[in-house]
Amino acid sequence: MKIKLGVFFGGRSVEHEVSVITGIQTINNLDKSKYDVIPIYISRENSFYTGERIGNIEEYRDIKALIKKSVRIIPVSGSGRCELIRYPLKRLGSSVYDYIDIAFPAVHGTNTEDGTIQGFFRTLDIPFVGSDILPSAAGMDKYAMKTLFRDAGLPVLDAYRFNSKEYYKSPGNIVQTLEEKLRYPMIVKPGNLGSSVGIKIARDRGGLGDAIDYAAGFARTILVENAVENLMEINCAVLGDYENARASECEQPLSFDEILSYEDKYVSGGKSTGKGMGGLRRIIPAPIDDGVREDIRSLAIRAFKALDCSGVARVDFLMDKLSGEVWVNEINTIPGSLAYYLWEPLGMKYSQLLDEMISLAMKRQREDSEINYEIETGILAGFSGGGSKGVKL
Ligand SMILES: Nc1ncnc2c1ncn2[C@@H]1O[C@H](COP(=O)(O)OP(=O)(O)O)[C@@H](O)[C@H]1O
Ligand SMILES: [Mg+2]
Structure with a gap:
């Protein structure tokens, strides 16, 4: 039987639009012979919508109209899977619209990628693709992430x-x-x-x-x-989990200004080509020596493991071109366009990348199922009620 995969995108974040692009790209590149894909758009108000049009990028020119033509749903946990319940409920008959086996978050930024949506999936008790709550939260907080990197012996800027x-x-x-x-x-x-x-x-x-x-x-x-002087930026993606992780090709993202802006990242190339992060001006492979490339790739894997990431993440580096010094700048636990363009040069197609990410989610679920989430304490059985002292555990 095919896996029912819910691809979630959007949400209350400044990166809402970029997330729509990553979400739809993901949907378009999933192997439909393996997965029954259900697109789930999270509006800026944090409401969930699905329906035939939700997976079509053209419809996002007019989101208000799209929402009117879509089905609002609420994900709830039920009988070992996540059911999508129509909201408002139907007056007659069942309100169960559909269900999903696995959630695929294709979200970026605060209120979504930062552990929020991962916590939501944990509460729903549904397996999900990508990093768990803590790496997601730490990856969004620039100081927490730096502290964990430094603790793992990685070079970071003070x-x-x-x-x-x-x-x-x-x-x-x-x-x-x-x-x-x-x-x-x-x-x-x-x-x-x-x-x-x-x-x-x-x-x-x-x-x-x-x-x-x-x-x-x-x-x-x-x-x-x-600020790093003589700056050259280099990014490298990592795929895997705590056991096995491998590094992608390196890229040099190019900016028009001193700071690689939102405009550079998504609007200049992204809009006209519809490629999202894939449309950014960049050089792949990054024009660096083989030795530097290998150093960066192994630092990227160490950074990925320092946060205990899973799925695909992109690690961004800052380098002083003259001194050759390199610092880990940040990790993106759900990179724009899932950094597919960094795997293609190594012979991995977008759809294969997605397959591996989904397999990793299933692996984590198997491992989780071996963990005890319940212990017999008998506390409630012995609790006679009405006590004002409460229980101290
Ligand atoms: N220490 C630094 N020195 C020089 N440029 C920097 C430094 N930190 C960030 N930048 C520039 O700002 C951009 C965004 O910073 P970054 O820390 O990556 O934040 P974001 O999470 O918004 O991508 C970088 O891509 C780089 O161009
Ligand atoms: Mg950055």
Whole structure:
């Protein structure tokens, strides 16, 4: 029997649109002889919709109209699988619209990729593709991720983190600390966004204030680090899990400006070609020596394992072209377009990548089923009720 696969995309995130592209690409590239694919669009209001049109990219030109023509559903756990219940419920007959065996999150950014949707799938008790809750959450928090990388002995740039409220109480103190610990130019980033949103370079004290004000508009936590000079960016994807993980080809993403912007990543190439991240201006393979390539590939695998990731992730590096120094910048636990274009040069097709990701989800479910989630304590049986002391476990 075919696996019923629910592909989830969208959600309340600044990367909503990019997620629609990744979601639809995933749907289009899944092997339909193996999977019965159910597209599930999460609106910006976090409502779930499915139906025939939901898997068609053309329909997203007018999302309001699309929603009107689609079926709103609520996923609920039931009899070992996840049922999709029509909402509002039907007055007569069953409201079960369909069901899914496995969830495939093709989401990017906060409120989705950051462990939120993974937690939702765990609560529904349904196997899901990709990293579990903790790696997903850590991968979205730039400081938490750095800390885990550093702990695993990986090269990362020192960063200073603060809360924007703390800054506005005494901006002078924070600026002083930053100037003591770091040097100009500095990079100021919101602590937990993606796609370069809210990021600015600061060349002097005035620029630092402006960059902090800008980042504060996007997140409460702000991160500042030294800007890498003679910058060359290199990305490498990793596929697997804690046991076996392998690295893809390396790419050099190209920017039109100092900072690789949202515009660079998705609009310039993405819109016209419809390729999502696959349309970004980039050089594959990255123009680096074989030795550097191998170093980066093995650092990428170590970074993937440091967070205990699963499925496919993309690890992004910063390199000083002149000194040759390399730092792990960040990991994307659900990379744009699932980084399919980094596997193709190694002979792996998009559909094969998706097959492997789904197999890994099934493997994790088998391993999970060997874990005990219940222990016999007898606490409730011996609880006589009405006690005001409560129980201390
Ligand atoms: N320390 C740094 N030095 C120089 N450029 C940086 C640095 N950190 C980030 N950048 C630039 O900003 C871009 C976005 O930063 P990144 O940390 O990758 O955040 P995001 O999660 O938004 O992608 C990078 O692709 C790079 O172009
Ligand atoms: Mg990045």
